[in-house]
Amino acid sequence: DQQVKQNSPSLSVQEGRISILNCDYTNSMFDYFLWYKKYPAEGPTFLISISSIKDKNEDGRFTVFLNKSAKHLSLHIVPSQPGDSAVYFCAAKSFGNEKLTFGTGTRLTIIP
Amino acid sequence: NAGVTQTPKFRVLKTGQSMTLLCAQDMNHEYMYWYRQDPGMGLRLIHYSVGEGTTAKGEVPDGYNVSRLKKQNFLLGLESAAPSQTSVYFCASVRTQYTGELFFGEGSRLTVL
Numbered sequence: 001d002q003q004v005k006q007n008s009p010s011l012s013v014q015e016g017r018i019s020i021l022n023c024d025y026t027n028s029m030f031d032y033f034l035w036y037k038k039y040p041a042e043g044p045t046f047l048i049s050i051s052s053i054k055d056k057n058e059d060g061r062f063t064v065f066l067n068k069s070a071k072h073l074s075l076h077i078v079p080s081q082p083g084d085s086a087v088y089f090c091a092a093k094s095f096g097n098e099k100l101t102f103g104t105g106t107r108l109t110i111i112p
Numbered sequence: 113n114a115g116v117t118q119t120p121k122f123r124v125l126k127t128g129q130s131m132t133l134l135c136a137q138d139m140n141h142e143y144m145y146w147y148r149q150d151p152g153m154g155l156r157l158i159h160y161s162v163g164e165g166t167t168a169k170g171e172v173p174d175g176y177n178v179s180r181l182k183k184q185n186f187l188l189g190l191e192s193a194a195p196s197q198t199s200v201y202f203c204a205s206v207r208t209q210y211t212g213e214l215f216f217g218e219g220s221r222l223t224v225l
């Protein structure tokens with residue numbers, strides 16, 4: 001049972017435009033959500049997170065939106081740059097739980 | 113500052129052989145994790161540890177064993193490797209459970225023939 005889903009395996013976006021990556025979850029106990037970025041032959045690195053008490057969190061070009069009623073979150077990258085080409089994983093956890101549950105990932109390609 | 117280091121980076125095994133992957137972190141983190149990454153499956157948790165001397169099962173623990181004898185090290189063992197264990201393995205650590213912002217190693221690619 002996939003509790004965190006990223007339904008788009010890949011996404012291509014023109015440089016300078018907005019990239020929107022989506023993530024859905026089924027477990028209503030999840031209350032903290034994270035995005036990780038992964039380059040080939042490297043480990044994932046933490047990008048941005050959001051708590052369930054918020055609906056938006058910004059960090060520079062990256063913004064994460066959370067819609068609790070729809071159990072949906074999205075990552076917006078504006079403007080997209082070639083260095084943003086990577087695989088992006090959505091992840092979720094519940095308070096007091098040591099484990100992160102990851103989605104299947106979306107490969108983002110920024111076209112120069 | 114090495115962060116999280118995994119050894120070896122690459123390994124080829126024959127079915128039935130055994131091996132151990134070593135994860136070492138120098139950040140004094142309490143929590144450590146082993147994940148595997150497979151195409152279309154994302155990152156799946158194998159085993160984890162909430163402190164020295166403790167281990168617990170994750171999502172896909174079968175065929176693997178772990179040990180955390182020292183706080184800085186987390187070992188993942190395959191007693192009798194199977195082709196289904198061909199994967200890229202990632203170790204991760206975090207100081208506390210509360211934020212979930214894991215620090216990952218660079219990965220270990222294992223091929224079982």
